[in-house]
Amino acid sequence: MRVIIAFFVLILLSPMASACETEVERALNGWFPSPTGISPDKDDSIRETTRIAGIGQHVAREMLWDVLMGANLTERQIADEIDRSMIENGSNPNWPSFETIVASGSNGAIPHGDPDNRGAGPKQVMIGDVVVVDLGARVNDWVSDVTRTYVVGFTDNETIITSYMAVYDAQNLTFPVIEAGTPAWVPDDIARTHIEEQGYGDKFIHSLGHGFGVCVHEPPLLSSGSSDPLFGLSYNEQPLMIYDAVTVEPGIYHDDWFGIRIEDDFLVDQDGHEFLTEDIPRDLDWFMIMEDDYESTHETDLDNRDEDNGFLPYPAGIVEIIVLAAIVAAIRRPDNHEL
Secondary structure, three states, rough: HHHHHHHHHHHHHHHHHHHHHEEEEEHHOOOOEEEEEEEOOOOHHHHHHHHHHHHHHHHHHHHHHHHHHHOOHHHHHHHHHHHHHHOOOOOOOOOOOOOOOEEEEHHHHHHOOOOOOOOOOOOOOOOEEEEEEEEOOOOOOEEEEEEEEEEEEOOOOOOHHHHHHHHHHHHHHHHHHHHOOOOOOHHHHHHHHHHHHHHHHHOOOOOOEEEEEOOEEEEEEEEOOOOOOOOOOOOOEEEOOOEEEEEEEEEEEEEOOOOEOOOOEEEEEEEEEEEEOOOOOOHHHHHHOOHHHHHHHHHHOOEEEEEOOOEEOOOOOOHHHHHHHHHHHHHOOHHHHHH
16 A cells, blocks of 8 residues: 555656556556566566667767767757667657756756756757766666766866766665665665765765656665655665666765766566666776777768758868869879870
8 A cells, every 4th residue: 555655646746747657557456566577578678778778878978979079069969869869779759768868067966957958958068078968768668767977088187086986886885785675775875875985975965766667766765864855755664675676876966066976777686686787887987988989980970060950961071082183183184285
């Protein structure tokens, strides 16, 4: 009964309320989970959503590399291309997991990015920006929720690096306890203690993670507090259970400067957990986007921009080639007096 009541509370609080109705109806109608999850295809569908989310993160990183190489791109342009790539690879085009967040610089210090533009606005992403990219796909009603943070170019700024490593290490410390029977507050307590020890405790302003399924935010709540200050949920008393899908997403937010968040998805199972997003890199090398990270042939796409939509009608350099060819031909043309 408490689970059903919790679902009703979630519906009332969530701006994406309709996203939860399917699962609530199943609970109210006495529909019981299958041996493989809430629905027969839940786990496989979530696996597929995380695969697609990985594609979205790779697209995001390449576009941020484009910025490093001279492209003028806004948060919204990057978010739109991420969404296009995920839909192209199988994500539901009509029912997104949630609005893709691309939050650069000071916008990254806001957990959900630009509040006036659905998490990704007109701000131009600049070289040196720390950029939080939070995205998810939807397959067969089920969602994913994956965040990576990048810096556009090399940085040796101590605050940026120590903040990133504090989040990265805090996340790693929680993985051994992501298993059935662990009280939902325990992983949060572990991560929060580590971040506090690194001197950033007051900058970790939300819960460690949450459940997800049909809704992107569902029970359980991985929080050591009585409720989550960001989402207003209070499901931290229940233990993790087999077939739970949960996120682990510690974050550090420096007001008016930058934010760091790394978020990964897990399925709790009989052996502990399945680390669904393990193949999406998240180490310090992946965080820093460098000029030699991608092939130079990718520059062709950058140089194909025009003033209206960002692309030229033909590859850059073709005019120069034609002019050069004409000059060479003129030089090599026989003089009429020599005929």
